[in-house]
Amino acid sequence: MTLSKNGEICLVLIVAVMFILPCLMLGLIYESEPYHVIPGEPVKAAADAAGISVVDVKGTLWNMAGATGGKTYTLTDPEGDIAYVAIQAFNSAESRDAAVRLYNAHAPGKGKHVGNMIVAGQYLIYATPANSPIFAKLVPALQQAAKTTT
Structure with missing residues (x-):
């Protein structure tokens, strides 16, 4: 043919x-998330709003350009599910977006962790496991927190 x-x-x-x-x-x-400063602890506030308990909080700093510090939360819900949520602040939209591009450049199993990442203001928020019911409850509260500060 x-x-x-x-x-x-x-x-x-x-x-x-x-x-x-x-x-x-x-x-x-x-649309890309606009860069703006969200005051306070958005993950803790979102967890409280969603009825999720914060079991543990540790300070953390990702080894990335522009990262200014964050926290890693261990969360649990009334059903007994456990999830880990790491939040990292960035000093500019460019450094935050570069971290997102780096994350998306890796395929799962080849340097990319299995979890979900969302952007809220100056923060990157990474939750694992990706299919956690906790994350499903947390996201709407985080999005609401990001909207109320803009």
Whole structure:
């Protein structure tokens, strides 16, 4: 089976559109989180609002450019689920977004940890396990906290 030159060009265009169009759609649908300072401890406030208990808190500093410090929380809910949430503040939108790009550059199992990351203001928040019901309860409260400070 042979394709004409027009058929080959058409096939290349269709394949290109199949890959480019979804990327453009995602870019239009999802806005980047604006950089703004969220005061206080947003994870603790969100956990309290969602009825989640904070079992342990430890200070932490990620080894990344622009990271200014954060905390790692051990959380539990009334059903007995346990999750770990690490939050790290960054000194600029550029350094925060560079950390997100670095995280997304790794495939799971090849340097990328299995968890979920969200952006809220100056913070990157990483929770594990990814499918934790605690994280599902925590995210809406974190998003609300981020909205109320802008």
